[in-house]
Amino acid sequence: MRLVSLIMVATACSPPPVIAPSSTGLPAPSVMARFLPRAPGPALCARGNDDRVSRYFCQSPPPSPTSLLELYRGLGLDPGTPGSFVALTAHSTALGIRSVNPLNPRALVFDGLPRDRLSRRRFVAGGFTRGEPIVELVTRDETTQQLRFFVVAATQPCDETASCVLADRLTEEAESGWTSTTLYEDLDLENTALDCLRCHQPEGPGTPRILRMQELRFRWTHFFAPKTQSVTGFEALLDFFTAHLTTERYGGVPGDVVLHASDPNALSQLITQEDSSAQPNEFPGFTIALERESSGQSATWEALAAKAASGEAIPVPWWGLRVTDLENQTAVASQFQRAVRDGRRTDVPELRALHTEEVERATGIRPISNATGREVLVQACGQCHQPRRNQQLTRARFDALRLDAMSPEARQLAADRMRLPEGDPLQMPPAFSTVLTADERARALEALLP
Ligand code: HEC
Ligand code: HEC
Known part of the structure; x- marks a missing residue:
């Protein structure tokens, strides 16, 4: 009963503007496949996997x-x-x-x-x-x-x-x-x-x-x-x-x-x-x-969020029920349903990407508000670039948690990777997980190249 009435309410709303696809033919943030290696691992079937x-x-x-x-x-x-x-x-x-x-x-x-x-x-x-x-x-x-x-x-x-x-x-x-x-x-x-x-x-x-x-x-x-x-x-x-x-x-x-x-x-x-x-x-x-x-408020949740922001743990789920704005979500749902039906x-x-900005900042998709350049680097890069990850990989040459120990060359390379245009598979951070404003990017660059 409840389900039926909700669907009817949803259908009554006016459609939101259609989000324009990016030039890659697929709108952001659909960028995961871009990061797959060009060829699968050699001889996966000869590895003796059981x-x-x-x-x-x-x-x-x-x-x-x-x-x-x-x-x-x-x-x-x-x-x-x-x-x-x-x-x-x-x-x-x-x-x-x-x-x-x-x-x-x-x-x-x-x-x-x-x-x-x-x-x-x-x-x-x-x-x-x-x-x-x-x-x-x-x-x-x-x-x-x-x-x-x-x-x-x-x-x-x-x-x-x-x-x-x-x-x-x-x-x-x-x-x-x-x-x-x-x-x-x-x-x-x-x-x-x-x-x-x-x-x-x-x-x-x-x-x-x-x-x-x-x-x-x-x-x-x-x-x-x-x-x-x-x-x-x-x-x-x-x-x-x-x-x-x-x-x-x-x-x-x-x-x-x-x-x-x-x-x-x-x-x-x-x-x-x-x-x-x-x-x-x-x-x-x-x-x-x-x-x-x-x-x-929740002290328990705040402590978990702080742990994630420091790079010590993966993001903490949002404390609330919905990661979206209900009004926007309802409008998008009804547009979707009508398009499919017809x-x-x-x-x-x-x-996708319907999260509110508050949720994005709370779950590590964006840095916390007013983050310093250093904080931006920890929060936007530290999940992948840090001492606990495999140090044998090229990725380990950049360490967002040990910025002071990095050579000027390594810092320059990090800045170069951040400056690549959106859509470039080498651009850092990867867009499927992280969003930075131009301002946040600029502050992070300043922290890299003082
Ligand atoms: C950023 C952290 C992260 C990465 C990277 C990640 N996972 Fe997970 N994975 C999770 C979390 C958290 C869950 C629990 C469900 C959820 O939140 O989506 C999960 C759940 C899963 C599950 C369901 C079983 C379970 O553990 O609960 C599978 C299967 C899985 N992941 C496969 C993968 C594969 C394959 C990869 C690499 C391609 C991968 N994951 C990369 C965080 C991650
Ligand atoms: C989702 C994980 C992830 C995040 C987040 C991430 N990176 Fe990376 N980064 C990688 C991987 C994997 C590589 C290795 C493959 C490559 O070079 O593209 C890499 C490579 C690099 C390299 C090249 C290292 C070398 O010497 O070859 C730099 C520099 C770099 N990242 C900087 C950054 C910066 C700066 C940020 C944050 C603004 C960031 N990355 C965020 C996964 C990530």
């Missing part, structure tokens, strides 16, 4: 899944059937931080619960957000027991002619009709902006790899949680259905499964089962909400 993802892709002849669902089924995942679990989140602090919101959530699909101790077979988890046909996967090697991360990058027909528009990337079309797929393993991505280990091996080389879920416990503030008593989990779900249909598959998950079965509790169980319950900056949503309700492909609006 895991479900490598085994699937290294069959002969190699499979070429033409849709997200076909890929998942090939890996043994089938959302909506027994044994497969799903959890959708309306806010993410992972690679897709700027792309994920209630209208364009991140859909996680996984199995392996509970662990069958008699079988060697281990879990697989996949994550997909519309915007780019990139699938993130993790599984465990059944011989070495190490977690292994992968990217599957697909191409759509529009990629062949460099003519992709938002309708190709943000509607159900994004999830099928794939013309090819390429598999990359974490070690092939380590010196790219898509490095998985900077978050999934937070203490650096030689230390444990972990699954991540900051909102590990009840009051999963941003997860769709229809089965719990969490009001917030229900709100996010309602927001989603102001843009999408229950007959649609999103992230490989049938709409009715999104509606009834998104289950963050199952993801929490997987995280615990896979020895990842020590999350470096866990987000205790229940405590944070209580503190905000009683005093209008088959007007060119009217499909941008669903």
Whole structure:
């Protein structure tokens, strides 16, 4: 009932202006694929990997899944059937931080619960957000027991002619009709902006790899949680259905499964089962909400945000329910829904980067207000360029947390990389995760070249 009336309210609003695509044919911040290595790692299939993802892709002849669902089924995942679990989140602090919101959530699909101790077979988890046909996967090697991360990058027909528009990337079309797929393993991505280990091996080389879920416990503030008593989990779900249909598959998950079965509790169980319950900056949503309700602020959240701003931890999720402005979100949702319903492909609006500026500043997408040049460098570069990351990579020659120890040449190179034009794959910081104003860029440059 509530769902139906919300959808009707949404449809009554007037459309917002269409966001113009950038010259690359794909509007910012759809820039992740740009950072993939030109070729996948040499001889991935000769590495002796003993895991479900490598085994699937290294069959002969190699499979070429033409849709997200076909890929998942090939890996043994089938959302909506027994044994497969799903959890959708309306806010993410992972690679897709700027792309994920209630209208364009991140859909996680996984199995392996509970662990069958008699079988060697281990879990697989996949994550997909519309915007780019990139699938993130993790599984465990059944011989070495190490977690292994992968990217599957697909191409759509529009990629062949460099003519992709938002309708190709943000509607159900994004999830099928794939013309090819390429598999990359974490070690092939380590010196790219898509490095998985900077978050999934937070203490650096030689230390444990972990699954991540900051909102590990009840009051999963941003997860769709229809089965719990969490009001917030229900709100996010309602927001989603102001843009999408229950007959649609999103992230490989049938709409009715999104509606009834998104289950963050199952993801929490997987995280615990896979020895990842020590999350470096866990987000205790229940405590944070209580503190905000009683005093209008949360000391717990502020402390976590400070830890992230210092470069010590990945961003902390926003304390509030929505990362977007509700009015804007509602207008965009209704424009999206009408464009899809009427088959007007060119009217499909941008669903990503809808965060308010306040949320962007609180979650590390932008530096904190009035940041000094040095603070800009720590906050915009320190997540990737710092002592705990692999020091054998070229990336380690720039260290945002040890600016004073850097040679004038290294500082000059950092400044040069910051001055590259938008859209250049060498421009720093990468636009999929970070936004700087011209002013902030200028202050950072001054700190680099005093
Ligand atoms: C900036 C930090 C960050 C980076 C980089 C990152 N992840 Fe994650 N990842 C997360 C967080 C946080 C979650 C929990 C869900 C969320 O917030 O989206 C997560 C969740 C996942 C999940 C679901 C299982 C789980 O651990 O909860 C998969 C699969 C995954 N990531 C794969 C990858 C792969 C593959 C890469 C590299 C291409 C990668 N991630 C890079 C932070 C990151
Ligand atoms: C999302 C992770 C990420 C962020 C954030 C980031 N970088 Fe990078 N940076 C990389 C990676 C990966 C490389 C190595 C590949 C390359 O050279 O493009 C790199 C390379 C560099 C290099 C070249 C180092 C060398 O000697 O070869 C410089 C300089 C640099 N970054 C500066 C910056 C500055 C300045 C910022 C912040 C304004 C920043 N980066 C933010 C990931 C990041």
